[in-house]
Amino acid sequence: MTSGILVVGTIPPGTQDAVIGVVKGLEKAFNEKDPVALGGQYAEYASWTNARGTRLDGRQEIFESGAVALKSFLRDSFARYDVVKMLEAAPGVIAVNVVQIPVDSAGRAVDGTQGATLYVIAEQADGWHIVAGQNMAVDPQTV
Template sequence: MTSDILVVGTFSPETQAAVTRVVKGLEKAFNTKDPVALGEQFTEHASWTNARGTRLDGREAIAEFSARAMKGFLRDSFAQYDVVKMLEIAPGVIAVNVAQTPTDSAGNPVDGPRGVTLYVIAKQVDGWHIAAGQNMAVDPPPAG
């Protein structure tokens, strides 16, 4: 856990670590093009809006769309996901802001659109999972 994450609320370092593991699990699944592992990061009835504005409802729909996208327009896309902020909404429910940086397949940053994502990550019987989220593509910062 890095100190540059803004944490708002009174949840434990263990909760912070668990929530970060969900984000890093999603990052790994995206970068290895594993739609099953990606889907496992979501709750069964999650709601997800991707960077193209497509809303997907449910883990199965998210995994199915991701499988097609990872074989298609995302096949050569890789990213690093950095947690920027965690906000406790209620016990066991954390809103998480994530910055996405495009990388090559080895994890080195490259030029290209970046992403900003808001996840609502909730504790479930089987652990922490994304219950809702929205991804938005943003232009890279100006060279300076």
């Protein structure tokens, strides 16, 4: 385990940092309600299934959906994204388990539904990006 993160396989520290950077970039974009930055964390041809079970294909569709959600039903939602596990699926491809903790706008934990998210983050020509993922809402009593 590295810094509380279970690392499975041989993932170099620089790769771990890059993967965490993608997750933290997504967290920042979510909390700042910035759909452009949010979409930028995904690969051009990514596939994403949100907590409502809707599959979105491609960076543009993810951006468009995020733009609507961040301005409407997620406008008052904030979260902390904690990487809990990394698994090297193949060279340059890391599966990442993330726990999403609801927080207030100041970053303090609050009651609410948590997220259990799996991201597949891969090295692309323009850097590390999410290529696939799924978010699942979790009742905090079951976590």
